[in-house]
Amino acid sequence: MTTIRWGVIGCGSVTERKSGPAYQQVEGFALHGVFNRTLAKAEHYAARHGVPHAFASAEALIHSPEIDAVYIATPPDSHEAYALAVARAGKPCCIEKPMAPDHAACVRIRDAFTAQGVPLFIAYYRRSLPRFRQVRAWLDDGEIGAVRHVHWTLTKAASPADLAGDNWRVDAAVAPGGYFDDLASHGLDLFCWLFGEVTDVAGFAINQQGRYSAADAVTGCWLHGGGVTGSGSWNFGAADRQDRVEITGSTGRITFSIFDEEPLRLVRGDEMVERVIEHPPTVQYFHVEAMRDHLTRGTPHPSTGESGAHTAWVMDRILLRR
Numbered sequence: 001m002t003t004i005r006w007g008v009i010g011c012g013s014v015t016e017r018k019s020g021p022a023y024q025q026v027e028g029f030a031l032h033g034v035f036n037r038t039l040a041k042a043e044h045y046a047a048r049h050g051v052p053h054a055f056a057s058a059e060a061l062i063h064s065p066e067i068d069a070v071y072i073a074t075p076p077d078s079h080e081a082y083a084l085a086v087a088r089a090g091k092p093c094c095i096e097k098p099m100a101p102d103h104a105a106c107v108r109i110r111d112a113f114t115a116q117g118v119p120l121f122i123a124y125y126r127r128s129l130p131r132f133r134q135v136r137a138w139l140d141d142g143e144i145g146a147v148r149h150v151h152w153t154l155t156k157a158a159s160p161a162d163l164a165g166d167n168w169r170v171d172a173a174v175a176p177g178g179y180f181d182d183l184a185s186h187g188l189d190l191f192c193w194l195f196g197e198v199t200d201v202a203g204f205a206i207n208q209q210g211r212y213s214a215a216d217a218v219t220g221c222w223l224h225g226g227g228v229t230g231s232g233s234w235n236f237g238a239a240d241r242q243d244r245v246e247i248t249g250s251t252g253r254i255t256f257s258i259f260d261e262e263p264l265r266l267v268r269g270d271e272m273v274e275r276v277i278e279h280p281p282t283v284q285y286f287h288v289e290a291m292r293d294h295l296t297r298g299t300p301h302p303s304t305g306e307s308g309a310h311t312a313w314v315m316d317r318i319l320l321r322r
Helices: 020-025 039-049 058-063 076-089 103-116 130-140 160-164 179-195 285-297 305-318
Strands: 004-009 029-035 053-055 069-072 093-095 120-122 147-155 198-206 217-224 229-235 242-249 253-256 264-268 271-275
Touching (some): 004 020, 004 058, 020 029, 020 039, 020 285, 029 039, 029 058, 029 285, 039 053, 053 058, 069 076, 076 093, 076 103, 130 179, 130 264, 147 179, 179 217, 179 305, 198 305, 217 305
Parallel strands (some): 004 029, 004 069, 029 053, 069 093, 093 120, 147 229
Antiparallel strands (some): 147 242
16 A cells, blocks of 8 residues: 655644544554644654654645645634645645634635545544444434434533633634534534534524633524434533433434543433443544545545535534624
């Protein structure tokens, strides 16, 4: 197998354990270069992870003949500029989620790669995790009958960094929806994979705490094309943490968490089936492996620029961005 050499733009926390190692662990891939706005940080990352090249600019990484594909792992407000440069270079790309701060930017990115005929992936890696593939298998096998509704509640308390404004996730200039952009995008994208694209959606987003610029309380409801209804409540100034999804069917229900490794539970009458499926040590491993299969074997990847843009459209509508 020919090795595909990846360059990563940004070397923040997500690349340390969640994603970066997967590009080294998956056969046929190599993490070959890194760029960060602070060159010393890129050099330190490269030395610690055995990456051959630390680049002084994103342009040098993107256009290097040593780099075959690019992974963009920066905050979302910079995704579009980097992605369009990668598209112009004609190289495959993976972008961290959310794909961009709004749907319009996502469409521009998607269309640029489509025009070049170059693959574009979005790091909604839950579509590839065994934990959620088990949920999909239960649904496909009709274990709870016809699916009627899905509801997700996600809450957490504000952290000191949030309240100090020292976190891009609460800066409306970077992530207008705050933690909703960063966290809720995972679940909404997963629901589109489980139940099909959303055809109608509405919501409200406000700032209840008044402690930072982004929204901290969001509610939404939506309709999937197959007739499944959905609703969600996300609050990032609550007393404690909750993360619970409930899928209601005509003969049973499934409950699970999006982020916590709680057991998956299938309930039908008095019967309950419980499955514990842990994440791999590098949580993006199966997502990255699926990219390898897409690029080398033509196996369709579950998370592309098309699906990522659709998730952004859903989020825009919930946040009242039309």
